[in-house]
Amino acid sequence: MEYPEGATPLSADEIVGLKHKHVTTRNELDQLEQANIQSGIEWLKRTRKKDMLNETFVRELHKQLFGDVWKWAGTFRRTEKNIGVDPLQIPEKLRMLLDDVRYWIANKTYSPEEIAVRFHHRLVSIHLFPNGNGRHARIMADALLTKVLEKKPIDWAGGHDLQAMGTRRKEYIAALRQADGGNYAPIFAFAGIANNERKS
Numbered sequence: 001m002e003y004p005e006g007a008t009p010l011s012a013d014e015i016v017g018l019k020h021k022h023v024t025t026r027n028e029l030d031q032l033e034q035a036n037i038q039s040g041i042e043w044l045k046r047t048r049k050k051d052m053l054n055e056t057f058v059r060e061l062h063k064q065l066f067g068d069v070w071k072w073a074g075t076f077r078r079t080e081k082n083i084g085v086d087p088l089q090i091p092e093k094l095r096m097l098l099d100d101v102r103y104w105i106a107n108k109t110y111s112p113e114e115i116a117v118r119f120h121h122r123l124v125s126i127h128l129f130p131n132g133n134g135r136h137a138r139i140m141a142d143a144l145l146t147k148v149l150e151k152k153p154i155d156w157a158g159g160h161d162l163q164a165m166g167t168r169r170k171e172y173i174a175a176l177r178q179a180d181g182g183n184y185a186p187i188f189a190f191a192g193i194a195n196n197e198r199k200s
């Protein structure tokens, strides 16, 4: 299968976890995942949970978004990928991130939108799962913004298809790479956070 730029290829044993054995094309898989994500988003809308900054919720959300398609949905990655920390460090890195986010919220270290974008970047950098990290972390950041911080979600796609290889995706991946190096300005601009809303 072909992958768009910045996507994480699956290992052979992860592909074995596909619940639909008839799938042969990327397009079929995309459609199955998309349908699953829709039902996961419906689940998210029904949950009132405001205490989402814990490992159980983070994993449960991934399971709701991808669990109809992948057996390993909601379970942490066990293999090395080109992005992300050593698989053995995932639980600890996630705990540190969730602690940081809680601290930023309590101390108003950054604006709500900045907190959500920083949270998103750190989540995809850890790369918790074998696949679906980008979509999970965008939905997770929006859930934090809307359900906890009571703000509008981020317009990640900006009227484009972020999954497809296009200029919007190129810009997104390039901005994440800048953030890897500590420069958050491009990803804030991408997410539509104006300069004067930034605290730094």
Ligand SMILES: Nc1ncnc2c1ncn2[C@@H]1O[C@H](COP(=O)(O)OP(=O)(O)OP(=O)(O)O)[C@@H](O)[C@H]1O
Pocket (backbone or CB within 6 Å): 006, 007, 008, 009, 083, 121, 124, 125, 129, 130, 131, 132, 133, 134, 135, 136, 162, 163, 173, 176, 177, 180
């Ligand atoms: N250099 C990078 N630093 C941090 N995160 C990155 C980098 N490159 C890619 N990513 C993130 O990894 C995601 C790809 O990982 P994965 O394939 O697990 O997610 P996905 O939801 O299947 O992908 P997508 O939604 O992008 O199609 C990208 O969407 C992006 O969020």
Ligand SMILES: [Mg+2]
Pocket (backbone or CB within 6 Å): 007, 008, 131, 132, 133
């Ligand atoms: Mg992917």
